[in-house]
Amino acid sequence: MTNEVLRVDFDLLDRQIVDLDGHPVGKVDDVEFGTTADGRPFVAAILVGHHALGERIGGRLGRWMAAVARRLHTTGDPQPLRIPFERVAEIGSAIRLDVRHELLNTPALELWLRDNVIGRIPGASDAGQ
Amino acid sequence: MLASDLLGRPVRDRDGKPLGRVADLLTEPDEHGRQRVVRVLVTPRRRGRLLGFERPGIQRPWLLERISSLLHRGTREVPWEDIDWSAE
Amino acid sequence: MKRFLAVTLGILTAIGGFVDIGDLVANSETGARFGMRLAWVVVVGVIGICLYAEMSGRVAAVSGRPVFDLVRERLGARVALANLAGSYLVTLLTLSAEIGGVALAIELATSVHYLLWVPIAAFVLWVVLWKVKFEPMERVFGLAGLALVVFVVALIALDPPWAQLGQQVTSPVPPATEDWGTYGFFAVALFAAAMTPYEVFFFSSGGVEEKWTSRDLAISRVNVFVGFPLGGVLSLAVMGCAAVVYEPLQAQVDTLGQTALPVAMALGKLGLVVVILGFFAATFGAALETGLSAGYTVAQYFGWQWGKLVRPRQAARFHTVVLISVLLGVALLLTTADPIAITEYSLVFSAVALPLTYLPILIVANDRDYLGDEVNSPLTNVLGVTYLVIILVAAIAAVPLMILTGMGS
Structure with missing residues (x-):
C-alpha cells in the first residue's frame, strides 16, 4: 500500500485472497463491518461465498446465483466463509492471510465435487505438475 | 452491517442536500488498529x-x-460525520 | 546454453501455438475470396496480440495476477460476471471448433468420417489435460505445429505471380467480385483470429503457474515479439496459398481439405502428410489451451484454486469446469453442427467479447501499486489506447456485419 488509507470497494471487494503460501482461498465477496463506540463502522471481517456474492450483485442474476449457491450447499445453511480482518497480513495485488488454507473451512461445493466427482477419477491424488 | 448495504446507497449531507451515491468507503486505522x-x-451520477x-x-x-474523470465529474470525498444515511 | 535453449524453445512454441483452427479457416477463406487484399489485417492483429500478451505477461510476472482475476478486480463483480458469461461461451465455442479441427485432420488422414473421431479425440484431449505435465504438453504440440511451415515452402514452390500478390497487398479495397460489407466482415474475422482472448488467458495463467518474476520478463518478451510475428507469417502463407490457387478460379474454401490442397499440389503426398500433421498438432494444442482457459476464466472469477501445479483433488471445482467444458464441446459437435461454421461464429463473438477483457489489463499495466516501475512506457500507452479503439470498432461492427452479410456469404 502506498498510503495508510484503505478503500473498501477498491482495495478489498473483488480482490483475490491467498493464504500464507499463496494458495487461492477465494475472492472478497463482501465485507462485514462492526461499529465503534462512537457509531462509526470499522472493517471486521471479509466474507467469501457464492451466496454472499449473489446477494451483493443483486437483481435477477444475483438472486439466481444465490439460489444456486443455496441449492448446491449440501449442509443446509449457506453461511459465507468469514475471515476476521485480523487474519489479513498484507493487502497488495492480492490479500494475503497469515494462516494456511487448511485451517479455513473448505467450501461445500469444492468438498462435494472432490468426494463425488474429481476424487473418483484415477490419478486425482497424483502430485501436481 | 455489510459493505454491500452501504455502497451504492443515495445519501444526503446534514442539511438534507443530496450528495449522490456512495462509490467507496475510505478507512484509517484507529488507536486499536481497527480500520474505521x-x-x-460520493459520485453524483x-x-x-x-x-x-x-x-x-x-x-x-x-x-x-480524462474520459473517466469527465464521466465521474463531481466525485468527491466527504467526511463520515457529514453524511446522512437515512436519506432515501 | 540452457537459457538459450529455453528461449529458442519458447519462440518455436509460440510460432506453432499461434495458428489454430480459426487462423486456418479465416486465412484460407479470405485468401480464396480476396487474394492478399486483407493481408494488412493479419499484421494489425499480430501487433495487437503482441501488445496484449506482453502487457498481461508483465502484469502476471510482477503482480502474480492472471487476466480474469484482474477483470473482476477492476470491473467489479457485476460487469465481470457478464464478461465471464461472454468469455466462457466464446472459449467453449472455440474449444468445440478445435476438437472438430482435430477430428477433421484425422479424417483427412484416414478417410473415416470426422464425427467418429470426435469422442476419441475429446477423450484423449481430456486425458492429456488430466495427466500430462504443463511444459512437455506445450512444447510437443507447439513444436509439431511448426510443421505448418510447409505452407511457406508450398507458397514458394507454387511460384506465384509475386508482383500481382504484392499489388493486392498494397491495394486494401475489395475486389470486383466482393463488396465492402463482406470485406469488413472478413477483416473482423481475421483480426479476431489473430487476437483471440483465450491465448492471453492461457499465456498469463501459464506465467503465474510457472511462477514468473520480474527476472523472467526478458524471456517472456522475446517469446512474444519473435514467436507471434513468425506465427503471423504462417498465417499469411496459408492466405497466400489459397490466394494463388483459388482466387483466380473464383472458388470458395469451406473445408479443411481445401485449405490443405495447395500444399499437396505444390509438394505432393509428402507435403500433404506434413500439413495434416501440422493441422493435428495446431488444433490439438489449441484445444488444450482452450480447455484449460475455460477452467481459468470461471475459477479466476470466483477465486478458486486452479491450475495444474496442485493435485487435481485440490482443485476439484476447476477440474470439474474443464471436464464439463470438454463434454459440452463434444455435445455441440455431435449435433452435427459444422466445425467450420462453429469456428466462424467463435471468431465473431470473440471480437465482441474482447474489449472488456483488454481494458482492465491496459489499466492495470499502468498501475504503480501493482507494477512499480514496470508500468507501460508512453509508447506502449499510445499503442495500447489505439488498439483499444480498434478493438472497440471491431466489437461494435462484428454482429451487424455478420447479419448484413449473412456470415460473409
Whole structure:
C-alpha cells in the first residue's frame, strides 16, 4: 500500500485472497463491518461465498446465483466463509492471510465435487505438475 | 452491517442536500488498529465503475483518465460525520 | 546454453501455438475470396496480440495476477460476471471448433468420417489435460505445429505471380467480385483470429503457474515479439496459398481439405502428410489451451484454486469446469453442427467479447501499486489506447456485419 488509507470497494471487494503460501482461498465477496463506540463502522471481517456474492450483485442474476449457491450447499445453511480482518497480513495485488488454507473451512461445493466427482477419477491424488 | 448495504446507497449531507451515491468507503486505522471509515467517496451520477482512477497519482493512460474523470465529474470525498444515511 | 535453449524453445512454441483452427479457416477463406487484399489485417492483429500478451505477461510476472482475476478486480463483480458469461461461451465455442479441427485432420488422414473421431479425440484431449505435465504438453504440440511451415515452402514452390500478390497487398479495397460489407466482415474475422482472448488467458495463467518474476520478463518478451510475428507469417502463407490457387478460379474454401490442397499440389503426398500433421498438432494444442482457459476464466472469477501445479483433488471445482467444458464441446459437435461454421461464429463473438477483457489489463499495466516501475512506457500507452479503439470498432461492427452479410456469404 502506498498510503495508510484503505478503500473498501477498491482495495478489498473483488480482490483475490491467498493464504500464507499463496494458495487461492477465494475472492472478497463482501465485507462485514462492526461499529465503534462512537457509531462509526470499522472493517471486521471479509466474507467469501457464492451466496454472499449473489446477494451483493443483486437483481435477477444475483438472486439466481444465490439460489444456486443455496441449492448446491449440501449442509443446509449457506453461511459465507468469514475471515476476521485480523487474519489479513498484507493487502497488495492480492490479500494475503497469515494462516494456511487448511485451517479455513473448505467450501461445500469444492468438498462435494472432490468426494463425488474429481476424487473418483484415477490419478486425482497424483502430485501436481 | 455489510459493505454491500452501504455502497451504492443515495445519501444526503446534514442539511438534507443530496450528495449522490456512495462509490467507496475510505478507512484509517484507529488507536486499536481497527480500520474505521473516515471518509465516504460520493459520485453524483451513476456512470459505471471508477476503474481505480479515483486514487491520487493514478493518471495513465492519459486519455482513459480524462474520459473517466469527465464521466465521474463531481466525485468527491466527504467526511463520515457529514453524511446522512437515512436519506432515501 | 540452457537459457538459450529455453528461449529458442519458447519462440518455436509460440510460432506453432499461434495458428489454430480459426487462423486456418479465416486465412484460407479470405485468401480464396480476396487474394492478399486483407493481408494488412493479419499484421494489425499480430501487433495487437503482441501488445496484449506482453502487457498481461508483465502484469502476471510482477503482480502474480492472471487476466480474469484482474477483470473482476477492476470491473467489479457485476460487469465481470457478464464478461465471464461472454468469455466462457466464446472459449467453449472455440474449444468445440478445435476438437472438430482435430477430428477433421484425422479424417483427412484416414478417410473415416470426422464425427467418429470426435469422442476419441475429446477423450484423449481430456486425458492429456488430466495427466500430462504443463511444459512437455506445450512444447510437443507447439513444436509439431511448426510443421505448418510447409505452407511457406508450398507458397514458394507454387511460384506465384509475386508482383500481382504484392499489388493486392498494397491495394486494401475489395475486389470486383466482393463488396465492402463482406470485406469488413472478413477483416473482423481475421483480426479476431489473430487476437483471440483465450491465448492471453492461457499465456498469463501459464506465467503465474510457472511462477514468473520480474527476472523472467526478458524471456517472456522475446517469446512474444519473435514467436507471434513468425506465427503471423504462417498465417499469411496459408492466405497466400489459397490466394494463388483459388482466387483466380473464383472458388470458395469451406473445408479443411481445401485449405490443405495447395500444399499437396505444390509438394505432393509428402507435403500433404506434413500439413495434416501440422493441422493435428495446431488444433490439438489449441484445444488444450482452450480447455484449460475455460477452467481459468470461471475459477479466476470466483477465486478458486486452479491450475495444474496442485493435485487435481485440490482443485476439484476447476477440474470439474474443464471436464464439463470438454463434454459440452463434444455435445455441440455431435449435433452435427459444422466445425467450420462453429469456428466462424467463435471468431465473431470473440471480437465482441474482447474489449472488456483488454481494458482492465491496459489499466492495470499502468498501475504503480501493482507494477512499480514496470508500468507501460508512453509508447506502449499510445499503442495500447489505439488498439483499444480498434478493438472497440471491431466489437461494435462484428454482429451487424455478420447479419448484413449473412456470415460473409
